[in-house]
Every structure is written in C-alpha cells, then in structure tokens.
C-alpha cells in the first residue's frame with residue numbers, strides 16, 4: 001500500500017523540537033506508513049526565501065493528506081514588515097487549506113488534576129469535552145470600518161454568517177458528537193443577535209439528520225459560566241468564531257499547561273491541519289525544555305480525523321496517560337519533587353515511545 005502523505009512544518013523556536021518528537025511517535029506507532037515532507041514556513045522561510053509561506057510550501061501542504069505544524073515566530077522577526085510576518089504564513093496555510101472548523105479538545109489528565117484551577121470536587125467529576133469553533137467567518141472576516149459620526153470617531157465590525165457556513169460546521173460537530181457521548185451544545189447569543197438566531201435555526205435543522213445526538217442551546221455568557229460550574233456535563237460544543245476563540249482559551253486554562261493541548265483545523269476536503277496550541281516559546285528554545293505532549297496529541301488527532309486510525313490514536317493517548325501516571329514531568333507541568341521526575345522534552349518523547 002502506498003504511504004500516506006503528511007506535510008510537516010517544523011517552524012521556529014521549539015517547533016522543530018516538538019515536531020521531531022511527534023514524528024518519532026508516529027513512526028513507532030505505525031512504522032513506514034507515512035511519507036513526511038518537510039516544508040519551510042514562518043521565520044525560517046523569511047530568512048531563506050524572503051517570505052513566510054513560499055508558494056511551493058503551500059502547494060506541498062495542499063497536495064498532502066494532512067499537515068502537521070510545530071509553531072512559528074520569534075523576536076528575530078518581530079520587526080519585519082507586517083506583510084511578511086511569520087504569523088502571515090500561519091493564516092496563509094489555514095486559508096490555503098480551506099480549514100473552517102477548529103477542534104480543540106479540553107481533557108483533564110487525572111495525574112495533572114492538581115493543575116486544574118477549579119474546585120477539586122468539580123475537577124474530580126472528570127473534564128473531557130471538545131470545542132468546535134467556526135474559523136473562517138463571523139466578525140473576524142466581516143467588514144471592518146472606521147468612520148465618523150457627528151464629528152467623533154466611530155468604528156464597526158460586521159458579524160455575518162451564511163446558512164451554508166453554519167450548516168457545514170454543524171455537520172462537523174454532530175459527527176464528532178456521534179463518535180463520543182452524543183451530546184451537542186450549540187453556543188450563541190440568539191436573545192440579541194440576528195446572526196445567532198440564524199445560527200440556532202440552522203443547527204436545529206441539521207439536528208434532524210442526527211436524531212441520536214441530544215442538542216441543547218446556551219447563550220455564550222451562560223456557557224462561559226457553566227464551563228466552570230459543571231464542565232463534566234459538556235461533550236461537544238459548537239460555536240461561531242469569536243465566541244469559540246474566547247471559550248477555547250477559557251477551556252485551555254481549566255485543563256492545565258499550554259504545552260499539553262493539541263488542536264485540529266478541518267475543512268470539507270479532509271486535509272486537516274494539526275498543531276499544538278502553544279507558540280514557538282523562544283525563551284526555552286534549544287534547551288530541551290519544551291513539552292512535546294501537545295504536538296504528540298495533535299499527531300494522534302491527525303491519525304483519528306485524517307487517516308481513520310483511531311486504534312493508533314488511542315494507543316498514543318493512553319501512552320501519554322500512563323507516562324503522566326508514572327510521574328514523568330517536563331518543567332511546565334512539574335510541581336511535586338517527591339512524586340515526580342523532572343525530565344527534558346527528548347526524554348519525555350522516549351518514555352512515551354516506550355509505552356507504545
């Protein structure tokens with residue numbers, strides 16, 4: 001059987017370190033299955049080609065079945081002109097892959113429960129939900145205007161959604177709920193916003209195609225409270241771009257370190273983009289201090305969503321659980337010198353591999 005193609009963007013700072021770890025894990029869990037094609041993007045591409053996302057790099061990503069990304073950026077490129085900033089490459093690759101659904105799991109790893117800032121009785125009930133955020137519509141992409149009203153400065157940003165933009169993200173969320181506990185919470189502000197009323201109508205229409213999934217609707221202000229009050233009751237949350245941006249940052253804090261959390265961005269064509277949620281962490285780059293778990297879990301998401309390799313994804317996630325249970329910790333998640341072993345990123349990768 002021919003190998004599955006994966007474009008790999010190591011990026012800058014700790015990007016190459018965490019990507020190196022994820023590739024080792026993939027090779028161990030499924031030897032010789034993947035054709036990894038390394039792609040220049042971010043600050044390193046600016047240095048080499050004068051732009052953050054050379055056309056050839058984007059083409060490789062578009063031709064691959066999935067793209068795995070470390071992180072880009074760093075102080076070296078902070079003062080380059082805005083059109084060629086490393087982050088431009090990031091937006092370019094998301095747009096070029098037409099990924100409109102950002103999937104961010106929020107799962108508490110029991111051995112790290114003490115890192116959860118919520119009350120112990122709440123955390124102990126377990127936290128395991130997924131936020132499905134619409135990524136290419138809404139206020140971030142609507143018309144932005146600065147103007148004057150009666151001689152004073154004014155500004156407006158347009159929140160706009162079309163039916164088809166809502167329908168396609170709703171399908172992604174319902175399918176995801178189907179593979180989990182079959183509870184979907186749609187978050188909107190339908191008591192105030194017309195775009196939210198359309199959102200709610202369309203989600204209810206799509207719901208008819210998924211009678212096995214229970215749907216409920218929450219206003220975004222209430223949702224932000226309930227995520228802290230009863231996080232264990234959430235399974236899949238679907239919401240528009242801005243609400244999702246805010247709620248997913250809230251969720252990342254509920255479950256602990258930024259170094260632990262993966263994300264996937266998906267489109268209609270299944271050519272997903274998978275990455276950790278953290279940046280290039282220039283403060284620890286090159287010191288073997290980066291926690292590779294977020295990227296390793298992003299690789300597991302890639303197996304699950306782009307390659308239908310759920311069994312292998314489970315193996316990786318279980319190995320991470322085991323390693324944490326045994327007390328292995330990188331610096332960002334290390335709290336207890338009596339029960340934990342402080343290790344570097346390379347060793348963390350090796351220990352995870354030894355559990356596969």
Ligand code: NAD
Nearest residue numbers: 071072073074259278279280281282283284289290291332
């Ligand atoms: P950051 O996520 O890089 O770092 C924030 C803090 O978390 C730092 O103290 C860092 O050491 C720590 N940290 C991050 N990842 C870690 C890991 N895997 N293990 C251990 N500790 C980790 O955010 P920042 O400092 O605001 O940004 C640094 C650079 O990254 C900037 O140039 C920014 O533009 C860029 N950035 C890129 C992305 C991306 O590529 N997707 C995302 C965010 C920021």
